[in-house]
Amino acid sequence: MTRERTRSPYATEAAQLLGAQISVARRERRWSQRDLAERAGITTDTLSKIERGNLGVAVGTVFEVAALVGVPLFYEDRSRLTLDLDRTRARSALLPQAVRKPRREVDDDF
Template identity: 45%
Template structure:
């Protein structure tokens, strides 16, 4: 007869530190995760998109669970998107807006394709990578 298995407890998702090494006897160094600080413009844009998503959902008389099912995410994720939480994935927020018919950028598909082409043209003339300028010592 096998002994009963005990389940290992997982660290909570909010944990910001973890041991770098699990070897016994070694010193344990800790890595600290940094919280992202969003600019006021980012928070405002996320809040605006979230308000548009919430208004469109309520206008269609859908519950949060119905929208979450259609988007393929959980109930709390939709609530975060509606509150304008900038940590929600961009794809999730855009998909929720698209499912509800909230216009992203321009409602006209021809206009959007022109904008995409314009930025693709712009990207072709810009360097493919950004590099910091090097300074040459002027010791002559």
Template identity: 45%
Template sequence: MATSRHYSAYSRNAARLLGMQIRLCRKEKRWTETELASRAGISRATLQKIEKGDMSCKLGLVFEVAYLAGLELFRNDGESLDSKQERVNDKLLLLPKSIRERRQEVDDDF
């Protein structure tokens, strides 16, 4: 039996807001749920879940639906996503490859 995952209120609200924004973009384009779902290659029921902010939807599907609906997920400030990814990757290269749990210091003060 699968256990349900609990999400923070912030995450649930963010997913709900993203879904609402996708629905708004779809309606502004005057597309039906069926039209957008067909363009994304998903079922109408899956699109409805995305638009409701269902946390069980795959992130890739949500991003693809948002893109197809015309929702800009990242601010377009003249810098391409590729160059932003490159900049973040440069920062990641400066950090350790793995993070280990901190060792508890031994309390040897008798």
């Protein structure tokens, strides 16, 4: 028996917004769901889930469909996306690879 995952309202609404944007962009191009599904290499059922904002669809699949219809995921200007990715990777390199909770309480009461 599978258990339904709880999702935050923010994540749910964000997925629904992205799905609606994909649906609008698809229809503006006069593509049927079948047309876009074939281009993306997915089933029309999966595309329907994406357009409804179903959070169970793999993020890579959703991003690919958005790219196919021209829906920007972060920025319209791709160079800005690349710049932010480079900055985030540089910032990540400065952080420890593993994060652990301290074993004991630190006594910092002087």
